[in-house]
Amino acid sequence: MNTPVRPGCQFASDNTSSMCPEAWAAVERANHGYEASYGNDPWTTRACELIRQMVEGPADVFFVFNGTAANSLALAAMCQSYHAILCHEVAHVETDECGAPEFFSNGTKLLLLPGAAGKLTPDGITHAVERRRDIHYPKPRVVSITQATELSTVYSIDELAAIGETCRRHDLRLHMDGARFANAVAALGASPREITRDVGVDALCLGGTKNGMGVGEAVVFFDASLAEEFAYRCKQAGQLASKMRYLTAPWVGLLEHGAWLGNARHANAAAARLESGLRGIPGIEVLGERQANAVFAALPADIAEGLRAKGWQFYNFIGAGGCRFMCSWATTDADVDAFLADARAACR
Numbered sequence: 001m002n003t004p005v006r007p008g009c010q011f012a013s014d015n016t017s018s019m020c021p022e023a024w025a026a027v028e029r030a031n032h033g034y035e036a037s038y039g040n041d042p043w044t045t046r047a048c049e050l051i052r053q054m055v056e057g058p059a060d061v062f063f064v065f066n067g068t069a070a071n072s073l074a075l076a077a078m079c080q081s082y083h084a085i086l087c088h089e090v091a092h093v094e095t096d097e098c099g100a101p102e103f104f105s106n107g108t109k110l111l112l113l114p115g116a117a118g119k120l121t122p123d124g125i126t127h128a129v130e131r132r133r134d135i136h137y138p139k140p141r142v143v144s145i146t147q148a149t150e151l152s153t154v155y156s157i158d159e160l161a162a163i164g165e166t167c168r169r170h171d172l173r174l175h176m177d178g179a180r181f182a183n184a185v186a187a188l189g190a191s192p193r194e195i196t197r198d199v200g201v202d203a204l205c206l207g208g209t210k211n212g213m214g215v216g217e218a219v220v221f222f223d224a225s226l227a228e229e230f231a232y233r234c235k236q237a238g239q240l241a242s243k244m245r246y247l248t249a250p251w252v253g254l255l256e257h258g259a260w261l262g263n264a265r266h267a268n269a270a271a272a273r274l275e276s277g278l279r280g281i282p283g284i285e286v287l288g289e290r291q292a293n294a295v296f297a298a299l300p301a302d303i304a305e306g307l308r309a310k311g312w313q314f315y316n317f318i319g320a321g322g323c324r325f326m327c328s329w330a331t332t333d334a335d336v337d338a339f340l341a342d343a344r345a346a347c348r
C-alpha cells in the first residue's frame, strides 16, 4: 500500500525539495545553442567567479555531481594512503558515504572522535594526534569538520579559529564538509570568508543540492597546491560533466543575486518555527541546540508512527525515539503549521 504523500510536506531531508526558481531559471537561460564542453563555457567561468566573490578572494573551484564525491575527492587530494583523517563519529564522511573517502584515497583511515553537539574540539584533535606517534599508527594529516553539523549545530567563528590554529600546530590540513554551508552562514550572520579562509580552511565542499539546486556541489580549494591535478581525479572518478553548463548554470542562478543566502535563511527560519511549535507540545522533547535547518525531537513511538501514517516523512536519526525534521528553501509556514497541528492532535 502506498503511504499518502502530501506535496511539500517532506521533512525527511532538504534534498526532497525541488529546484528553487533562481536555479531553474538559470538552467533555462543556459539551455540555448552550443557551448564548449567540460567546463570551458561561460556559465562555468561565471560560476567560478561568483564562488570566488562569495569567499572574497582567490580559490580553485571544481564542480562535481554530489557531496560524497566532493568530500571523497577533496580528502583524497589532502592525504596519502598511510595518513588518517580525523572526523566526528557522526560525520557524513563516516556514516553516509559508503567508504568512499577511504576508497578514493586508497585506504586512508578515518579516525572517529567524539564531541558534544556534533563538533570536534581542539583538545579532542590534539589528543588524537598525541596519543600515538609511532610508525604503526596511521599518521593524522587532515581534520574534517561539517558546517553546519549533522546535528544542526554550527561552529562559531571562535571555535573554527581554535580548530584552525590546532591544525596548523600539528601540521594538519583542514577540510570543511559544507553540504549545508549556506545554513551555517545564515545562522551565524558571518561572511563565508570569515568561516573558511580566515580560519585556515584548506578545502571547502560547498553544497548546492540542499541549498536549492537539482544536482551539484563545488570543491573550493584555498590552498592552490591541493588543486594541482585535481581535475584528473574528478575525471577518473566519473565526476567531470561533459555538458558542464547544466551543472554550473544553477550555481550562477543561486549566487548572482543572493538566492543561496535567502534560501538558507528561509530553511533555518522554518526549522525555528517548527522547533518553537514542538516545544509547546507536551510529550514531545526537542533535542540538542538547533541552529540550522533541522530539528531533532524525541517522540513517543506511537505518535511518530501515527504521524508517518498521515504521510509525514522524517528520519529516526539519533538514539531511540530521536527523529530528525529537516527544512529546506521550499518548506512553507503552512507545511510547518499543518505538521504541528497533526502533532498536537496526536499528543492530545
Ligand SMILES: *Cc1c(COP(=O)(O)O)cnc(C)c1O
Residues within 6 Å of the ligand: 065, 066, 067, 068, 069, 071, 092, 093, 146, 149, 150, 177, 179, 180, 209, 210
Ligand atoms: C547531504 C550531505 C552530503 C552529501 O551527500 P550526497 O548524497 O553524496 O550528495 C555531505 N555531507 C553532509 C553533512 C550531508 O548532509
